[in-house]
Amino acid sequence: MTTSVKHLRAGKPIWGLADAQMLAEWCRAQAAGPDDDLILRVLDVQWRRYGLSLERAARRVPTELRERDKYLLEEALDVVRASVVCASHEEVALHHGLIPRLVARDVYRAVVPPSPLGRVLRSDLRFVVSEQSRVALTARLVERADLENSAEHKRYTDPLTDERPQGHWLTPGSDDERRAWGEYLFDQGMEYRWAEQNRMAEAYYRAALMVDPGHADAWVHVGNIRLNEGLLDEALQNYLTAEAAALERTIGDPATYEGPFWLDLDSRPYMRALHGKGLALWRLGRRDEAAAVFRQQLELNPNDNQGVRFMLPDLEAGLSLEESAARFEESEQSRSDDASVSS
Numbered sequence: 001m002t003t004s005v006k007h008l009r010a011g012k013p014i015w016g017l018a019d020a021q022m023l024a025e026w027c028r029a030q031a032a033g034p035d036d037d038l039i040l041r042v043l044d045v046q047w048r049r050y051g052l053s054l055e056r057a058a059r060r061v062p063t064e065l066r067e068r069d070k071y072l073l074e075e076a077l078d079v080v081r082a083s084v085v086c087a088s089h090e091e092v093a094l095h096h097g098l099i100p101r102l103v104a105r106d107v108y109r110a111v112v113p114p115s116p117l118g119r120v121l122r123s124d125l126r127f128v129v130s131e132q133s134r135v136a137l138t139a140r141l142v143e144r145a146d147l148e149n150s151a152e153h154k155r156y157t158d159p160l161t162d163e164r165p166q167g168h169w170l171t172p173g174s175d176d177e178r179r180a181w182g183e184y185l186f187d188q189g190m191e192y193r194w195a196e197q198n199r200m201a202e203a204y205y206r207a208a209l210m211v212d213p214g215h216a217d218a219w220v221h222v223g224n225i226r227l228n229e230g231l232l233d234e235a236l237q238n239y240l241t242a243e244a245a246a247l248e249r250t251i252g253d254p255a256t257y258e259g260p261f262w263l264d265l266d267s268r269p270y271m272r273a274l275h276g277k278g279l280a281l282w283r284l285g286r287r288d289e290a291a292a293v294f295r296q297q298l299e300l301n302p303n304d305n306q307g308v309r310f311m312l313p314d315l316e317a318g319l320s321l322e323e324s325a326a327r328f329e330e331s332e333q334s335r336s337d338d339a340s341v342s343s
Helices: 020-029 062-087 094-104 117-122 138-151 175-194 198-211 216-229 232-251 265-283 287-300 308-316 321-342
Strands: 002-004 037-044 049-055 091-093 127-129 134-137
Touching (some): 062 091, 062 094, 062 117, 062 127, 091 094, 094 134, 117 127, 127 138, 127 198, 138 198, 175 198, 175 216, 216 232, 216 265, 232 265, 265 287, 287 308, 308 321
Antiparallel strands (some): 002 037
């Protein structure tokens, strides 16, 4: 069994381990880093004897780790496919359904441990992992939702975006069809997002990226979901991917881009990627980098449609994003109270 020690340093409980405080003290004594892995080995089940060691992040061989993660993904895909078909369910519980089956397959027996399972699954567009730690297949969720919407005469419809492309989204016949499907699936995801159904929204975003990996806005919105879940490293990676996709497909060199940023709709995925990157860096404590991103946004769009000018002073003053948000809410509440007294 392997688990990251990052949450130990944050004082959070660990699934399956009774005395997290003692374990946290041991990790501190070992000078464990947040990206090190904790390795638990079963020595004697009857006498409840286990071995404990650390796998240092600096000693990992990236190629070996990638191979282990790839193997873990394929085994997980096989397990989830079999589980949802046999039980006619859409999803499998991560801890009580998927992990025991992977253990039974000896997936964790190798000397080189894979990365944490949730992170590995979220890195693959074929999976959707909900905040409740339930695992579903992207294609199955989308196909079922499409059938249900057809049966209900399209519960989520938009006359401007609801025209379905020809063919099947998993097998587009050309680059034009690929982009058309990517846009259609993304738009369907936004319909679910506005209905506050984040799991289905993410399923459609991921489907859009499966068919069109260069869809910057889909990467941004997956990043937004990770940011709201507090998975900051993953959110930042999604925003960086979105930024790169927008630069390659639309922006090119920002210094020579002809359209006005933000007012030109084609520039908005890039601006949203920058904004998300700045927020993620701020929450990660990388304040100088976050401030540089916000200044870049203001330079590109002096009208500041994204409200960066209200956040930058708090960031430069050393406040956390949470403290800045609380301060803003207090200010708004005070302004609302003053308006009520005046009326």
